[in-house]
Amino acid sequence: MRTLILSLAIATGLVLGAPAQAGGLHVNHEQCNFGTDYDVLVKPEGITFERQDGKPGSVFMHEGALRIDGRDVAVSAADASRLREYEGQVRSLLPEVASIAREGVDIGFDALTTVVASFADDPAERTRLMTELNEQHRQALTKVDSGLGHGEWRQHSVEDLMENQVGNAVESLVSTVTAKAVKAALSGDQSQVAALEARADSLDRSIDQQVDARADKLSERAEALCPRMARLDQLQQQFEFRLKDGSRLALVDHQPEHDNEASAKTKPQTR
Numbered sequence: 001m002r003t004l005i006l007s008l009a010i011a012t013g014l015v016l017g018a019p020a021q022a023g024g025l026h027v028n029h030e031q032c033n034f035g036t037d038y039d040v041l042v043k044p045e046g047i048t049f050e051r052q053d054g055k056p057g058s059v060f061m062h063e064g065a066l067r068i069d070g071r072d073v074a075v076s077a078a079d080a081s082r083l084r085e086y087e088g089q090v091r092s093l094l095p096e097v098a099s100i101a102r103e104g105v106d107i108g109f110d111a112l113t114t115v116v117a118s119f120a121d122d123p124a125e126r127t128r129l130m131t132e133l134n135e136q137h138r139q140a141l142t143k144v145d146s147g148l149g150h151g152e153w154r155q156h157s158v159e160d161l162m163e164n165q166v167g168n169a170v171e172s173l174v175s176t177v178t179a180k181a182v183k184a185a186l187s188g189d190q191s192q193v194a195a196l197e198a199r200a201d202s203l204d205r206s207i208d209q210q211v212d213a214r215a216d217k218l219s220e221r222a223e224a225l226c227p228r229m230a231r232l233d234q235l236q237q238q239f240e241f242r243l244k245d246g247s248r249l250a251l252v253d254h255q256p257e258h259d260n261e262a263s264a265k266t267k268p269q270t271r
Contacts, residue, residue, distance in 0.1 A: 033254065034226070034229035034230070034232075034233060034252050034253065034254055035252070035253055036049070036251055036252050036253065037051055037054070037253075038050060038051045038059075038251060039051065039152075039153060039154050040090065040094065040151075040152070040153040041151065041152050041153075042090060042091055042094055042151030042152070043151065045062060046060055046061060046062030046063075046087075047060070047061055047062065047087050047090055047091070048060045049251050055069070055243075055245075056068045056069050056243065056249070057069055058070065059249065059251060061083050061086065061087050062087065063084060063087075064079075064080030064081065064083050064084045065080075065083070066079075066083055066241070068243070068249070073241055074241070075240070075241050076240050076241070078240060079239055079240050079241055082235045082238055082239060085235060086232060086235050086236070089228060089231060089232055089235075090232070091151075092228075093225065093228055093229075093232075094148060094151055094153065095148075095149075095151075096221075096225065097148055097153075097225070098144060098145075098147075098148035098149045099221075100218060100221050100222055100225075101144050101148055102141060102144050102145075102149075103214075103218050103221075104218060105137070105140045105141055105144060106137075106141075107211055107214050107215055107218065109133065109136070109137040109140070110211065110214075111211045112133055113130070113133060114211075116129045116130055116133060229252060232251070232252045233252050233254055236248060236249055236250055236251060236252065
């Protein structure tokens with residue numbers, strides 16, 4: 001059942017591969033890898049970056065004004081202009097990240113739905129699994145909408161989403177399919193085993209046809225965010241003001257290349 005297990009892994013990985021990844025807001029591509037370890041709160045009255053560890057712990061900006069750890073920071077006219085552009089970039093960026101995350105969730109759950117259609121023979125079982133899957137899908141989208149969709153990125157929010165809605169859905173499907181495989185193997189009926197293998201092969205092809213093209217387009221949308229993240233990095237490198245320790249404010253980090261390699265190892269691969 002190797003093909004089946006691989007397909008289930010890909011179905012989950014498609015959601016995990018969304019650009020909003022666990023532990024921080026990240027955009028990963030072979031030519032750029034940007035991220036922030038701040039919570040990002042986008043409100044009409046301004047944008048706030050917050051974190052529990054590290055300094056500064058809180059950064060607020062709006063209309064060219066800047067406040068760091070509760071202290072107003074005097075900035076030049078040039079920096080005020082940069083701050084306004086920075087704020088505008090973040091305001092336009094998060095809705096797109098939310099849209100991409102939503103599509104990633106849809107793709108992943110659609111793949112899981114394909115698994116149900118392939119392996120749930122009993123109508124009652126199929127109805128039960130689909131009902132559970134639809135509810136978990138709805139809850140996952142609600143979490144995206146109530147978070148990123150409202151301009152709020154919280155640390156570990158995507159990680160929690162994966163462990164709860166997506167993880168539970170995969171666990172339920174794996175247990176159902178595994179039970180079928182064990183039952184077929186114990187029966188000694190090679191025709192049943194062959195039939196399950198045939199379904200796994202069919203599932204693999206179905207995911208190729210129904211999911212991979214959408215996943216590729218989603219990846220392109222994620223890659224398109226790279227220049228916008230790069231612009232944020234460029235703006236903060238141009239800031240003239242300095243923090244108390246003499247360093248520049250860095251809300252977005254350019255990650256080392258080896259982090260990209262580690263990310264690639266965990267990214268689901270198409271067949």
